[in-house]
Amino acid sequence: MTHPTTPKPSPxxxxxxxxxxxxxxVAAKASTHRVAVAEGRITMEPATLALIQSGSAKKGDVLGIARIAGIQGAKKTSDLIPLCHPIALTRVAVEFDVEAATNSVLCRTTAECTGQTGVEMEALTACSVALLTIYDMCKAVDRGMTMGGVRLVEKRGGKSGHFVAPALTTL
Amino acid sequence: MTHPTTPKPSPxxxxxxxxxxxxxxVAAKASTHRVAVAEGRITMEPATLALIQSGSAKKGDVLGIARIAGIQGAKKTSDLIPLCHPIALTRVAVEFDVEAATNSVLCRTTAECTGQTGVEMEALTACSVALLTIYDMCKAVDRGMTMGGVRLVEKRGGKSGHFVAPALTTL
Amino acid sequence: MTHPTTPKPSPxxxxxxxxxxxxxxVAAKASTHRVAVAEGRITMEPATLALIQSGSAKKGDVLGIARIAGIQGAKKTSDLIPLCHPIALTRVAVEFDVEAATNSVLCRTTAECTGQTGVEMEALTACSVALLTIYDMCKAVDRGMTMGGVRLVEKRGGKSGHFVAPALTTL
Amino acid sequence: MTHPTTPKPSPxxxxxxxxxxxxxxVAAKASTHRVAVAEGRITMEPATLALIQSGSAKKGDVLGIARIAGIQGAKKTSDLIPLCHPIALTRVAVEFDVEAATNSVLCRTTAECTGQTGVEMEALTACSVALLTIYDMCKAVDRGMTMGGVRLVEKRGGKSGHFVAPALTTL
Amino acid sequence: MTHPTTPKPSPxxxxxxxxxxxxxxVAAKASTHRVAVAEGRITMEPATLALIQSGSAKKGDVLGIARIAGIQGAKKTSDLIPLCHPIALTRVAVEFDVEAATNSVLCRTTAECTGQTGVEMEALTACSVALLTIYDMCKAVDRGMTMGGVRLVEKRGGKSGHFVAPALTTL
Amino acid sequence: MTHPTTPKPSPxxxxxxxxxxxxxxVAAKASTHRVAVAEGRITMEPATLALIQSGSAKKGDVLGIARIAGIQGAKKTSDLIPLCHPIALTRVAVEFDVEAATNSVLCRTTAECTGQTGVEMEALTACSVALLTIYDMCKAVDRGMTMGGVRLVEKRGGKSGHFVAPALTTL
Known part of the structure; x- marks a missing residue:
């Protein structure tokens, strides 16, 4: 007779x-301080980037609004991603670098909690929502913007140890 | 005399x-049938891609769950993106192509409504949430996955006319 | 040659x-006035039913709170049910009958809209959430309550015509 | 003089x-590991049940989608049920049994947390949302489906001890 | 014979x-262009007001963040206020006046839609959420801030005609 | 060398x-039992106040519905206020005083948690949402109602010590 064994668990x-x-x-996992850092980038026309840069200084603060959207997005992660646990985040930060050389804005997000499960999805969701918000704010002048390089940069505090992503040579 | 000029509106x-x-x-805009198509891609280890492929056929349906998450994400767009209008979507679809040649899953989303404002943010949000869900489902075996090439592919039905993105040579 | 035919659509x-x-x-469907009526029932210990009855008159208004929860639940339908369209409801009502003969509370809900898609899920969701709220309010004294007979009672206004459920002989 | 006593607290x-x-x-309650199991059933035409069964294997995965909706529904419990506390769920599972003998799908849900309040509402909400999703997916072919037998099956980990519902003789 | 009359409807x-x-x-109401304007005020220590003023110009943009929160709050009105209809808002605006003479920030909000029901709750909710956000941002230095004068200023487009609130002599 | 100093942190x-x-x-903050009490008031025509009073006793329970809305509003605080942390509330209460002398309803809310951050925003949000709900329920007869005096009354359990607001001489 075949199949005396239980099915092999999925990895x-x-x-x-x-x-x-x-x-x-996750009830049996240790409650530890967990940190995740993610990043992503939105690439656009040079004129669009110039608008964002002038706006941050003077008026039309695209990045200020995208930062708020990213922070709020982190708090909605378990509502958006079906199998994510609800998490009591202790910190969320969203930073931007306007990079004229690549005609892009780099977004770097950090999420932290003290709990039983990692916060990489919170960091990645914050990053995606921040980039989508930049797209929304600028789409009237530039429909061809592209979001990319969205990835986990660092993760620590869980039983899988400290993860650091390799440096990128190109985006 | 002060202030003879009104400030120039931001583009x-x-x-x-x-x-x-x-x-x-948007009250004065015409209520028309509007369609937007977006796409994006998640690149991973070949072994991860193989798990997704086998899962879709047999068990552990990563893409089926990501499809549902993407559709639900489209409905949350105005909640996530601060300045988006609430929209009565008439259709949302999320499709995937598993591409062994590029070790990636391509996600293509379509959003439609009959209304006064476009649905490109709904299509882009569906795409981002679907990709994030794939990341979440597979992160136990592959933390280095990267999401990219998230962009608007086509848009029609608004007063700005029919937009079709140029073909990509590389992602 | 195999496969000259397209796959048969799922019913x-x-x-x-x-x-x-x-x-x-649903963009091509007619925008009509649509109405759906649903019902369901929660059965409990006679003493629990007596508490609900006295509460409605005097203090501890279980049914008043369940009514509000049901109305709010109707508005969350497209957030809860993955493939439901967001709908601009024009009316929601939730009624209760306390039936001593069956030791139960009957809940009857009505949802209405003028739009392109039916509102039966809104009526059914309102009913389920109202019943769950009664359970929550009374569970401290009766864990064995059972919810049942949740079904569509009537639906009209769509192209499928007027649906009226057959009378129940027993619950 | 009347009323020297304070009002008797409601049970x-x-x-x-x-x-x-x-x-x-609930601040003074012990933080313990809590588990709740709920179940419910949706009864339908034999032909509808056959569609669900074939779909799970081949295409049109009704139960896979209902499972995701149920899990997400559990996370929305405190948003749906007015007096529920927000809870950091540590586990949610949704299982289905397709029962040809009764022309029904049985749904059994489990919710767990480590905290100060029980998770029976989370298990019951997951069950109701999963059943509603099955209804939604199949309503195009069968409007007369009925949801019933929604009840708490087991609860443990709180100060009220271990509750196990009596077996059902009929639904 | 008792009860020849139906109960008098509540006003x-x-x-x-x-x-x-x-x-x-509201299905029988005319779909018209509707506008509502609301206002409210948060009063604080002079030093707190000075921080807000300097922040808006330089860094720490309290009012920019409160504006976004107010706009997003307007979109959540039907989720917050139990009997409000979901509304497809066509415009939301939130303005602030920093008034040194009264040590307060005045918030004025406008909501608009084309539909069957008014948007005064959307304008009032936007105002309340914007004021609460200012409180949150400044509470580390001033716990005694008070929000007041939250009221409807103007409403037009419904069958009840054009409402304009009387001028305030004092707040 | 320029920039020997780091920027002064904002207060x-x-x-x-x-x-x-x-x-x-907030990861380094102590997890303590935290309590916050807030209050606010809605002022109206005497006839409106009379309707609310009669309704609470007989039918049309405005305050019962506003209480539920306030409790649910407290649970939505971190969704409404951009930089608030998600908090596992352990208690929320909303009380009303109908004050004929001032033609107003006073709302007093209490929020509690055991955690690393205060709950004053939860108490204030509950209060604002309860007042907005009273406005919504009564606006058909009185558009000129005004909400005011919304403020923190007491806060304890954090490292900033016990805060008690000074008594008000007038509202």
Missing amino acids: LTHFDAEGQAHMVD | LTHFDAEGQAHMVD | LTHFDAEGQAHMVD | LTHFDAEGQAHMVD | LTHFDAEGQAHMVD | LTHFDAEGQAHMVD
Whole structure:
């Protein structure tokens, strides 16, 4: 007779042995201080970038609004990503670098909590929502903007240890 | 004599003449059928891509869950993006292509409404949330996945006419 | 040569010809006045029912709170049910009948809109949330309450015509 | 003189001594591992059940989508049920049994947390939302489906001890 | 014979003839362009007001963030106020006046839609949320700030005609 | 060498040294039992106040509905106020005093948690949402109602010690 064995668990932990999605049990994980850093970039026409730069200084503060949207986006992560746990974030920060050389704005986000599960999705969601907000604010003058290089840069505090992404040679 | 001139309006329509953000008045715009198509891509290790492919066929349906998350994300756009209008979407679709040649999943989203404002943010948000969900489902085996090439592909139905993005040579 | 035919569409309209979920296109449907009525019931210990009855008159208004929760639940339908369209509801009502003979509270909900898609999910969601709220308010004294008979009672205004559910002989 | 006594507190803990609703103080309760299991059932035409069964295997995955909706619904419990506390769920699972003998799908949900208040509402909400989603997905072919038998099956970890619902003889 | 009369309807339209709350039927109302203007004020220590003023010009943009919060708050009105209809807002604007003479910031909000129900709650909610956000941003230096004078200033476009609030002599 | 000094931090803790908004790091703060009490008032025509009073006793329970809205509003604070942390509230209460002498309803709210950050915004948000709900319920008969005196009354449990607001001589 075949199949005396139980099914092999999926390496994707969001699925149980039958391949059904579930919100993973984290009750037995240690409650530790967890930090995740993510980044991403939106590339645009030079004239659009100039508008953003002048706006931040004077009027039409695109990046100030995108920063708020990113912070609020981090708090909505478990509402947006089906299998994410609700998390009591202790800190969220969103920073921007306007890079004239690449005609782009780099967004770097940090999320932190003291809890039983990591915050990389919160950092990545903050970054994506911040970039989408820049797109929204500037789309009247530039529909061809592209968002890319959205990735986890660093993660620490969980049992999987300290992760640092390799440096990028190009975006 | 002071102030003979009014301030020049920002080309960024989300700001008024004083540079203050507002939710733009769309009451005078025509109510038309509007369509937007967006796309984006998540690049990963070949072994991760293989897991997604086998899962879709058998168990652990990563893409099925990301599709639902993307559709629900489109409905949350005006909640996520500060100056977006609430929109009565008439259709949302999310499609995936698993591309072994580039070790990536391409996500293409379509949003439609009959209304006074475009749906490009809804299509882009659906795409970003779908990609983030793939990241979440696979991060246990691959932390280095990168999301990129998130952009508007097509838009029609508004007064700015039919926009089609140029073809990409590389991502 | 194999496969000269396109796949047969699923009779479940929430799936496309490939079996992928989507939010169905309703742009071509007529905008009509649509009404849906749903009902459901929560059965409990006689003493619990007596508490609800006395509370409505005097203090501890369980049904008043459940009514508000049901109305608010109707407004959250497209957030809860993945493939539901966002709908501009024009009316929601939630009524209760305390039925001593069956030791139960019957909840009947009505949802209305003028639009391109039906409101049966809004009526059913209002009913389920109202019943869950009664459960929550009374669970300190009765954990064994059961919710049942949740169903669509009537629907009109769409192209599928006027639906009236058959009378129930038993719950 | 009448009324030297303070009013008798309602046995319904969601009301204070004056009968006013409040969100109960749980600060003094022990933080323990809490588990709740709920179940419910949706009954339908045999042909509808057959569509669900074929879909799960091949295309049109009704139950996969309902599972995701149920998990997300659990996370929205405190938003839906007025007097529920926000809870940091540590696990949510949603399982289905397709029962040809009763022409129904049985849904069984589990919610867990480590905290000061029980998770029975989270389990019951997950169950109701999952059943509503099945209704939504299949309503194009079967408007007469009925949801019932929604109840708490088991609860443990609180000061009220271990609750196990009696077996059902009929639904 | 008793009861030849039906109960007199409440002048509060959110209740039916039995005094039960409902979301009022607006299907028969004309779809018109509707505008509402609200205002409110937060009063504080002179030193706090000075911080806000310097921040707006240089860094720490309290009012920019409160403006975004107010606009987003307007979009959440039907989620916050139980019997409000969901509304497709066509415009939201939030303006501030820093008034040194009264040690206060005046907030004036405008909401607009084309629809069947007024937008005064949207304007008032935007105003309240903007003031609460100013409180939050400044509470580290001034706990005694007070919000007041929150009221409808103007409303037009509905069947009740053009409402203009009388001028205030004092706040 | 230029720039030997770091910028002076803003006394507004929601901004970093560069004046950029962030969600403040609270990970190092003690987890203590925290309580905040807020109050506010809505002033109206005597006839409107009479309607509210009769309604509470008989039918049309304005204050019962406003209480629920206030409690639910407290739970939405971190969604409404951009830089608020998500908080696991352990208690929320909303009380009303109908004051014929001032033609007003006084609303007093209490929020509590055991955590690393205060709950004054939760108490203030509950109060504002409760007052807005009273406005909404009564606006059909009285558009000139005004909300005021919204302020923090008491706060304890944080490192800043016990705050008690001075008594008001007039509202």
